Amino acid sequence: MKRFLKWALGAVLVLAVVAAGALSYMAGSPKDALYxxxxxxxxxxxxxxxxxxxxxxxxxxxxxxxxxxxxxxxxAGRPLVLVFGSFT
Amino acid sequence: xxxxxxxxxxADFLTVYVREAHPTDEWQMKSxxxxxxxxxxxxxxxxxxxxxxxxxxxxxxxLPFGVDDMANAADLAYxxxxxxxxxxxxxxxxxxxxxxxxxxxxxxxxxxxxxGRYGEVKHPEKTESAPKKS
Numbered sequence: 341m342k343r344f345l346k347w348a349l350g351a352v353l354v355l356a357v358v359a360a361g362a363l364s365y366m367a368g369s370p371k372d373a374l375y376x377x378x379x380x381x382x383x384x385x386x387x388x389x390x391x392x393x394x395x396x397x398x399x400x401x402x403x404x405x406x407x408x409x410x411x412x413x414x415x416a417g418r419p420l421v422l423v424f425g426s427f428t
Numbered sequence: 429x430x431x432x433x434x435x436x437x438x439a440d441f442l443t444v445y446v447r448e449a450h451p452t453d454e455w456q457m458k459s460x461x462x463x464x465x466x467x468x469x470x471x472x473x474x475x476x477x478x479x480x481x482x483x484x485x486x487x488x489x490x491l492p493f494g495v496d497d498m499a500n501a502a503d504l505a506y507x508x509x510x511x512x513x514x515x516x517x518x519x520x521x522x523x524x525x526x527x528x529x530x531x532x533x534x535x536x537x538x539x540x541x542x543x544g545r546y547g548e549v550k551h552p553e554k555t556e557s558a559p560k561k562s
Contacts, residue, residue, distance in 0.1 A: 375455035380510070383447070384528055387507025391525055395516040398502035400444060400494030403484060405477050409494065411442065411502065412520065419439040419523060419545075420516045421431075421538060423491065424508035427483040428450040428460050428467060 431535055432491055434549040435542045439515075445480040445495045446503040449510035473498050513538045 363373035389396070397412040414420050432441050450457045451469040460466060470476040473495070480495050496502040503509050511529030515538060516522060524541045526534060543549070 372455070379454040380449075383503075383509045385507040385509075386528060389506065389514075389522055389525055391522050393522045395514070395520050395522055396505035398496070398505050400496060400502060401473065401477065403477070403481055403493050403495070405474075411444070411494070414440055414442055414492075415516045415518070415520050417518055419518060419542075421435075421439055421441045421542075422506070422514040422516065423441065423443045424446050424503070424506060424513070425443070425511040425529070426446055426448045427479050428448045428457070428465050 429489075429491060430551070431539050431542070434539075435546060438546040439542060441491045443489070443491045443493045444502050444506075444508065445476065445483070445493065446509050447476075447496070447500060448479070470498075515541055 360370070360373065363376060364370045367373040367376045395412065395415060397410050399408055399410050401408055411420075411422070448454075448467060448469050450460055452466050453468045456466070467479050467482075468475075470479060476495055476498070480493065483489060484493055494502075500509075506512065506514060507528070511533050513524070513526035513533065513535065514522060515524035524538055526532065526537060
């Protein structure tokens, strides 16, 4: 039993090191990997939308800071290319 | 944005500004410091609007633009953060669903969808003749 626990602990440690290494490689450095886990992963979602689904609606604010409009107001007549992003 | 210029006569475009990806108080990137794109994560809609306006003015960004609310309604509805592309057809259905950015953010896929429907827009390759050796 003790031997099994040692092996299991070793395997978990190896997996943790490999995962940390892979994340560091992806993010650019160990520090970036930590920030990725802390700040990016909680907000990243694959989502359940599929091709063919009804497009969800949401209200947006125009750059004038006054005008509000809905995404679905823009979907009549022609296809709508939605580009989500931020400055940084 | 080349895809916008190529297909704006056939399709509508809308950029949706969502919460910042690499603000100074979270996971800041060195490249953003180098490019002087340094903003804290907005805590109010006014702060979000200010950054969105900075962005559009700095790049003379031509696409129609909307800002997500502080409840992140558009982001959550489309699982959009940090960046993502969709195409909605004229019947209101998802016609193209891009992958999660940045690794699977692929404008070429959206372009291919538009090209499949409206035809490919080709750009002649810019060729520069090498200076002649004397």
